[in-house]
Amino acid sequence: MAPANAAPTIEINGISKSFGSFKVLDELSFKVAPREKLALIGPSGSGKTTILRILMTLEGIDSGDILIEGDNLYRMPANGGLRPANEQHLHKMRTKIGMVFQLFNLFPHKSVIDNVTLAPMLTKGVRQAEAERHAMELLEMVGLADKAKAMPAQLSGGQKQRVAIARALALSPKIMLFDEVTSALDPELVEEVLNVLWRLCAETDMTMLLVTHEMGFAHDFADRILFFDRGRIVEEGKPEEIFRHPKQERTQTFLKKII
Numbered sequence: 248m249a250p251a252n253a254a255p256t257i258e259i260n261g262i263s264k265s266f267g268s269f270k271v272l273d274e275l276s277f278k279v280a281p282r283e284k285l286a287l288i289g290p291s292g293s294g295k296t297t298i299l300r301i302l303m304t305l306e307g308i309d310s311g312d313i314l315i316e317g318d319n320l321y322r323m324p325a326n327g328g329l330r331p332a333n334e335q336h337l338h339k340m341r342t343k344i345g346m347v348f349q350l351f352n353l354f355p356h357k358s359v360i361d362n363v364t365l366a367p368m369l370t371k372g373v374r375q376a377e378a379e380r381h382a383m384e385l386l387e388m389v390g391l392a393d394k395a396k397a398m399p400a401q402l403s404g405g406q407k408q409r410v411a412i413a414r415a416l417a418l419s420p421k422i423m424l425f426d427e428v429t430s431a432l433d434p435e436l437v438e439e440v441l442n443v444l445w446r447l448c449a450e451t452d453m454t455m456l457l458v459t460h461e462m463g464f465a466h467d468f469a470d471r472i473l474f475f476d477r478g479r480i481v482e483e484g485k486p487e488e489i490f491r492h493p494k495q496e497r498t499q500t501f502l503k504k505i506i
């Protein structure tokens with residue numbers, strides 16, 4: 248549970264983002280406390296993935312600002328548009344945040360352990376022996392130590408996703424972003440991935456943002472739920488409040504359809 252009154256780990260202040268003439272995010276603001284587990288729910292196309300991609304600096308923003316542990320993620324360059332200030336700054340900010348995608352995105356020609364060791368060796372200069380030791384710990388945690396030498400093609404979807412989680416953890420991020428990490432999986436594989444998220448939740452201090460359609464999981468996992476529609480937060484609250492007593496009609500309609 249997040250400590251009360253702590254300085255926020257993430258502070259999003261009035262960000263807007265358009266793709267062409269389509270405004271995906273409209274003056275969006277919210278804060279995430281240290282160690283908080285936040286679930287972002289809402290209809291498809293409401294901008295949830297875009298928020299995670301912006302936090303990961305995979306997309307820029309048009310206006311507003313984002314502070315990560317008090318440090319500005321985006322700075323206004325002379326030529327307009329908000330982009331990460333420079334490579335060095337980008338590198339520093341990126342090591343704070345890890346992301347797991349819907350479609351695993353493992354390197355297909357690298358073994359499981361090489362998938363996990365690559366980023367720490369390349370971006371942090373960690374030596375191979377140390378990177379492998381840490382990778383084995385992480386693979387142990389996701390229950391795949393015995394698959395270290397396997398290639399991604401030899402793994403099930405659930406196993407690939409667990410490797411992707413280990414890979415994101417290899418840089419020891421303070422913040423983890425999970426984007427629909429179970430939605431590409433066969434139903435019988437969903438649970439093994441959710442179990443890993445449970446372990447992370449119970450055993451680490453990371454701040455976690457989860458975009459999901461697994462409402463049961465969001466209910467149990469999250470300290471707080473944000474319900475989005477059309478790039479805005481329609482309603483937010485504790486899982487009990489949002490799922491049992493949603494105040495807004497839009498939230499009620501969405502939950503009736505999905506649960």
Ligand code: ADP
Nearest residue numbers: 266271289290291292293294295296297298458
């Ligand atoms: P959600 O995660 O809530 O389903 P997204 O953030 O993926 O929503 O998408 C919000 C809207 O932005 C959608 O209409 C989507 O088609 C559009 N969108 C997302 N990324 C791009 C992009 N790179 N170019 C153009 N449109 C995009």
